[in-house]
Amino acid sequence: MADGYNKPIPIPQPESDNYWEGTKAGELRLRHCDDCNQAYFYPRNICPECGNNNTSWIVASGNAKIHTFAIVHRPPHPGFMDDIPYVPAIVELEEGPKMATQIVNVEADPSKISIDMAVKVVFESITDEISLPKFEPA
Numbered sequence: 001m002a003d004g005y006n007k008p009i010p011i012p013q014p015e016s017d018n019y020w021e022g023t024k025a026g027e028l029r030l031r032h033c034d035d036c037n038q039a040y041f042y043p044r045n046i047c048p049e050c051g052n053n054n055t056s057w058i059v060a061s062g063n064a065k066i067h068t069f070a071i072v073h074r075p076p077h078p079g080f081m082d083d084i085p086y087v088p089a090i091v092e093l094e095e096g097p098k099m100a101t102q103i104v105n106v107e108a109d110p111s112k113i114s115i116d117m118a119v120k121v122v123f124e125s126i127t128d129e130i131s132l133p134k135f136e137p138a
């Protein structure tokens, strides 16, 4: 664990190992259904749309737009105390899927952040194995 990192840390699962290897390598990897030709998130072997397992991995562009966001002043976990105010968000990736993340490198002020604002992925290394995908203004 990185010194001083005291937030919850994701635990890779068999279906998400490649996703976490990707974020560590600076890539946002998504599952893609080769039958109904769409990307989806979170990573799993079975397509959530058509139920087939003819799926593969793709590397996302990292471009997205903000679907919704909040500005947190009272953190749900003591590890986030030093970060307040911070901006958890749902972003819609260029490839279609939505994912939960955090908007960074922007002032946590509602006049500086808006729905549909263009953002791009950045990676925060938190341990030797885990880097978290976050998004900053594009």
Ligand SMILES: [Zn+2]
Pocket (backbone or CB within 6 Å): 033, 034, 035, 036, 037, 047, 048, 049, 050, 051, 052
């Ligand atoms: Zn499908």
